[in-house]
Amino acid sequence: MTSTDGIAADGTRGTTDGRAVAIMVRIFGWATLFCLTAFLFNDFLVYWLGWPGTATFNAGAVDVRSWLQAGLYAAVLPAAAWHVLRHRERPLRDESQRVDRINGFLIRAAFWAVLLIGLVDISLAFLRGEDLIDGLAGKTLAFELFRSEIRGAYVHMPLIALGIVIASLTRTIGVTWLALLIVVAELLIVMFRFMFSYEQLYMTDLVRFWYAALFLLGCAYTLRQDGHVRVDVFYAGFSRRTKGLVNAFGTLLLGMPFCWLILIVGTSGKTGVINSALLTYEIEGLGDGLYILYLMTVFMGLFAITMLIAFVSFLFDGTADYLGEAGGSDPAADTDSHPAGRDA
Structure with missing residues (x-):
């Protein structure tokens, strides 16, 4: 349900499509955190406790520990989806x-x-x-x-x-x-x-x-x-929604891969x-x-x-800005509404 000004119950400006995007982003974000936890725990199991790791599982050898370690990664996406869908109306700002x-x-x-x-x-x-x-x-x-x-x-x-x-x-x-x-x-x-x-x-x-x-x-x-x-040439002049899009894609394409590279190479x-x-x-x-x-x-x-x-x-914050969700560090920075936010 949305109010007359196009604000959804979770604070997101937009229609069902906007809320679906918010849910998918939340699932991706929590899946990233669960995957990070599984990655670090598996590293501890392999190099400190002597477990065989997921490589043995991929090679077809029978080792229950390998199955358990592979199961940690297999459970990441279902666990993230379950966590998000339990509270599907929770705003991105809260997350x-x-x-x-x-x-x-x-x-x-x-x-x-x-x-x-x-x-x-x-x-x-x-x-x-x-x-x-x-x-x-x-x-x-x-x-x-x-x-x-x-x-x-x-x-x-x-x-x-x-x-x-x-x-x-x-x-x-x-x-x-x-x-x-x-x-x-x-x-x-x-x-x-x-x-x-x-x-x-x-x-x-x-x-x-x-x-x-x-x-x-x-x-x-x-x-x-x-x-x-910030080495800022164009960013300062963007609308709040455009800034949110830039932040979200910059995070996905530059920030997160860099962090994963350090962890994977370092371990x-x-x-x-x-x-x-x-x-x-x-x-x-x-x-x-x-x-x-x-x-x-x-x-x-x-x-x-x-x-x-x-x-x-x-x-989460960048997506919330893009979708027009209330809150943020500068709520008055953007006066446009989300294109999908004009309810019939």
């Missing part, structure tokens, strides 16, 4: 906000994990550099703490879990605070260098670690705030850059610095994941 909340949680969790790991690692590096760690922890524990596989599995992973817990208890997008933390850390480096003639490699590593997190984890947050610099076998760094807790090249090189490599994967989720939200 966009729901996806934003998922991304916000991931970014918050990553921020707290990065903050905690940075503080703990620099504390351990300081104690080691000043020859205090043996007296505080004992030689055996001190030796174990400076093995990469022990530091990663028994120090970093619990801190990541703690970051997830904190993220579930707070709504603050903490990644923006990394800019302040980087400035404070740089200031301390300068003060210690010129006032006390004291400088250690781990101090620079901390700034590099936090800066990488700010840059790569902040991209998705900045995208949703429309804070990226292509045990030698993929993301997988190999995680599997070995790679720290080569850091000397006596922080044990965070493998985490900085993983930031590329987190960048792709959070950006892909942000692009799904962006797709």
Whole structure:
């Protein structure tokens, strides 16, 4: 049912065709998110738990685990369709906000994990550099703490879990605070260098670690705030509906494929850059610095994941603009109605 001004019950300006487009876009968006989840879970099953992967299923070998892994992908589209059709009247703006909340949680969790790991690692590096760690922890524990596989599995992973817990208890997008933390850390480096003639490699590593997190984890947050610099020749003069079309197609043709490319290449076998760094807790090249090189490599994967989720939200918003749905960052920007919105 639509009102006299052509606004549907879900806020979309248009007829049944417009609502059908909205439903198809919602199904595609949620299918993308479910496929991302299946992809990451399968990568964990194969390279951390030793499952055979979907290749065995394609080769015709009988392995229940391969069937289960292939079933995850087979269930993506039906699950997305079921999820959307249960709430077929839900506006695209609402769906966009729901996806934003998922991304916000991931970014918050990553921020707290990065903050905690940075503080703990620099504390351990300081104690080691000043020859205090043996007296505080004992030689055996001190030796174990400076093995990469022990530091990663028994120090970093619990801190990541703690970051997830904190993220579930707070709504603050903490990644923006990394800019302040980087400035404070740089200031301390300068003060210690010129006032006390004291400088250690781990101090620079901390700034590099936090800066990488700010840059790569902040991209998705900045995208949703429309804070990226646009090379804008024609876009500013477009109507709201045309801007929505451009945003939607740009997301589909440029944004999402780029994110998938990073994930697929980075997790292509045990030698993929993301997988190999995680599997070995790679720290080569850091000397006596922080044990965070493998985490900085993983930031590329987190960048792709959070950006892909942000692009799904962006797709929903762009389609909503194209269909004339109420809301958005600039509701008055477009005065045209959707051509299909003139009800008989």
